[in-house]
Structure formats: structure tokens, C-alpha cells
Amino acid sequence: MDYVTKGLEPADALRYFEELSSIPRGSRKEAAVAQYIYDFARELGLEAYKDEANNVVVKKPASPGCEDKPPLMLQGHTDMVCVKLPGCSHDFEKDPLKLEIRDGQLTAVGTTLGADDGTACAHMMALMARDDYVRPPLEFVFTSMEEIGLLGAKALDPALITARRMVNMDSGASEDYQTVVSCAGGIVYDFKKRPRWEAASGEAVQLRISGLLGGHSAITIGEGRGNGLKLMARLLHAVAAAMELRIVRFEGGTKMNAIVSDATALITVPAGRGAQALEIAEKLAASIREELKISDPGFAFSGSAAELPAQALTGEDSRALVDFLFLLPDGMRFMSREIEGLVQCSSNIGILTMGQDEIYLCDCIRTAEDSLGDQLGGEFETLAGLFGFEAVRTGGFCGWKYDPASPLRACGMALYKKMFGREMEIQATHGGLECGEFKGKFPEMDIMTVAPTCSGAHTPEERMDLASFKRVLDYLLALFEELCRS
Secondary structure (H helix, E strand, O other): OOOOOOOOOOHHHHHHHHHHHOOOOEOOOOHHHHHHHHHHHHHOOOEEEEOOOOOEEEEEOOOOOOOOOOOEEEEEEOOEOOOEOOOOOOOOOOOOOOEEEEOOEEEEOOEOOOHHHHHHHHHHHHHHHOOOOOOOOEEEEEEOOHHHOOHHHHHOOHHHOOOOEEEEOOOOOEOOOEEEOOEOEEEEEEEEEOOOEEEOOOEEEEEEEEOOOOEEOOOOHHHOOOOHHHHHHHHHHHHHHHOOOEEEEEEEOOOOOEEOOOEEEEEEEOOOOHHHHHHHHHHHHHHHHHHOOOOOOOOEEEEEEEOOOOEEEOHHHHHHHHHHHHHOOOEEEEEOOOOOOOEEEEEEEEEEEEOOOOEEEEEEEEEOOHHHHHHHHHHHHHHHHHOOOEEEEEEEEOOEOOOOOOHHHHHHHHHHHHHHOOOOEEEOOOOOOHHHHHHHHOOOOEEEEOOOOEEOOOOOOOEEEHHHHHHHHHHHHHHHHHHHHO
């Protein structure tokens, strides 16, 4: 194949990146790239494993004289987010990415680049193939399905890993001078209730909230943005304080990890009181608009009379649904006392649907502190029981709590300053990372992160800085040598 990076360094790692870019590797489609990496390792004579989830683990012996050093794990994921520009004919199922260089940045034409996390895979392949460097025993871990819930890391057999030191190399929107020190874990709750219906009477009123910014519940939860479901519950609670109401339909949201940007409700109220119900809702909506003028300037509310439906929830079930959502915690709960500006614990009511046989809500708790997640989960379960909802803890992902005394990170940060003349910046995320899953499998694992400077992750504007790509590989080689000295 023709390499657009020909003549640039590191030639081997860039060549591997381009070869990876020729293999379709969207999430759940990693079989071909996993086989490619596995075969590559076996051809080098290295010990390699590939599991049913298309995770690949490769082990490379230490350089002479370093055999007694503790092993070090390097980790990245093989899948990429597949997004393209409107009108782009690229087929992510079969077409290789078309790469080009612009102003020292590697990018793809019309699509995501897959630097997140092809950079880690290419770096690891170069380190697997090279022998002329000082190193402790190395374990290269290529995980699958990271972008859709860390599924590969969850499925990986811990018996394959002996290292208790780990360098995560996940290249999202990052700078190479930044190192992540903490991530949130998640607890997912499903709330279910079997509804009881009765013949509708009185007048019907349609209410709608729209125009909220929404956003990812990990990234924007600390900004105080409005949640459409919580705000609608607030409006309905105000109407219910003045008159009997029945819920016909109340819904909003499609993803547990997205803040709900709009919600709708159809209710019935006693005959002759529809106008009053609308007046109550509109008055409160005006107050909410003022509350949210900074965080959600596009907040909009509309209400109107509607055709009377055939049935509605019973009064008891209507009150239970409104009151449960009105009281259910949502948004930022605790801020970190160790890392300024970091949300330590939050929850997001992401989905509400109503069917003939079930009312369903989904809520996601995020925290790096297990005890805070358990506390909030206990509140959820107690509250659900009071209103007749079944609370089911369905799963989640592990967190990684900040360790101020990490020896690996201390070594890595000191080396970075020595090599490049600047301090590494400490970053933390309220989102989930594979670091959390490995910390869950190995509580004693000492973790640091490093990745090349990239931008535009998950968009067709994704870029990878070529000078930084080389810088990170040079840094890793120096880090191995430093660890062998200690």
C-alpha cells in the first residue's frame, strides 16, 4: 500500500497506524483487526492470546538484565467511533480510511480518523516488533468495544494479566502533557411499575418542554443544565397541588447517559379546570426560564388543550409517578475535595417511557467513590419502594479513585518534565474509562495515562499531531528505561 506518512518518524509506528486504518474496526466489528494484531504477534514469536470478545493480550520478555523487574502493562482499544460527513460515500463496514496530512496533523477525508485509539495500537505494535530498547517484561492489552460501554475490558479474563503497573494510552481529545488520574464508575438503575388504568374524564391538557441543551451526563452534569423529565415533574407537581390530575402519557429521553433535552406529558384534569392547569404550568415555566437563563437559554414551554383520550392512569398511580420523579435525585450530588472542579458523584434520569403494561425509568449514577454510589443507590431503592416502583440495579462500570501516592505516576511525571521541560497537567474525568475496569479487576493496579495530542475525537474533524505521536513513543521508551533503573 502507499503510505501517506512515508518519510516521517517513527516510520514503523506510523506504518502500523496506516495499516490499522485499512481495516474496518467499528465497535462490535473488531474481529478482523483483532486477528491482524494476534497474527502479527505470533509472527514475531511472542506469546499471544485472543478471546471471544476480540480482546488480544501479547507478552514480550524483558530486555537482558531486566528480567527481575515487575511487569508493565500497556493498554489501548481497537474499536473506533464511525462518523462521516453528510454526503460522504465511505462504507465503514468495508472501506479503508483515506488519510491525509494537513499542517503537521494526520486526518481522514470525510470521516473520523480513529486516532482514538489507533495511536495506542500502533505504538504497541511498534514496541512489540522492536527489540533494541531497555524494558521490563511488557504486557500489551488490546481491548474491544470500548466506545460502547467498555465491554471488552469487562469481558477480559484477569488471569491473562500478571502486571500490577499499567499505562493506559487512550487517545481521545487530549494533549500529551496531560495525564488522567481518576474516572467515575457507574451504577445503572431500572425502575419499573405495572400501571393501572381507568376511563378518562374531565379535560385533557398537553404540556411540552423543549430547547434544553442536554449533553453527555459525564461531561456536562456539573454545569447545572436542566433535565426535561425533572422539570416536567416539577410542573405536574405544581398542577397536582391545585387539583386532581391523571397521567395519560409522560415521556422523554432515549439514553441513560444523556441529559434529557425535551419531555412531553398529556394529562387530564377536572372539567372546567384546563385553563387553570395551563396557567399554573405557564407561570412556573416562566420562573424556570429565569432560573435556566445561563445554563439553558433556549428553554421553551408550551401547553394547550387536547382531545380527551379513552383512558388515563388511576389517581394513585398518577400521583406516584409525579411524586417519584419530583423527588428522585438528579444532577450533581458531591464535588471532589481533592481535585478542583471535579464532580465526585452525580445521577442522571435519562429515560422515561410508558406502555400499557409498564412504566419504565432508567437512571445512571456516576462516582469514583463506591460508598457515595452505594449511598445514592440506597436512596433510590428506598424512594422507589415508597411509590410502588421496583428498583433493579442492572449493571454499570467500575471507577478509578485518585491515588495521590501513585509511584508510577510520580515517576512518569518527573520523567516528562526532565524530557520536555514542562510539568504534566493532572486531569480527572467524571466519565468512564477502561482504567476503572482494570482497577476493579486488580485493586492494587498502579495506573497512569499518556497519549498523543489529538482533537475532534468522535467527529470527522478528528486530528492527530504527528510530532506528538513521535514524542509519546520516545517518552514510553524512556519510561521503560527509567523503570528498569528503579
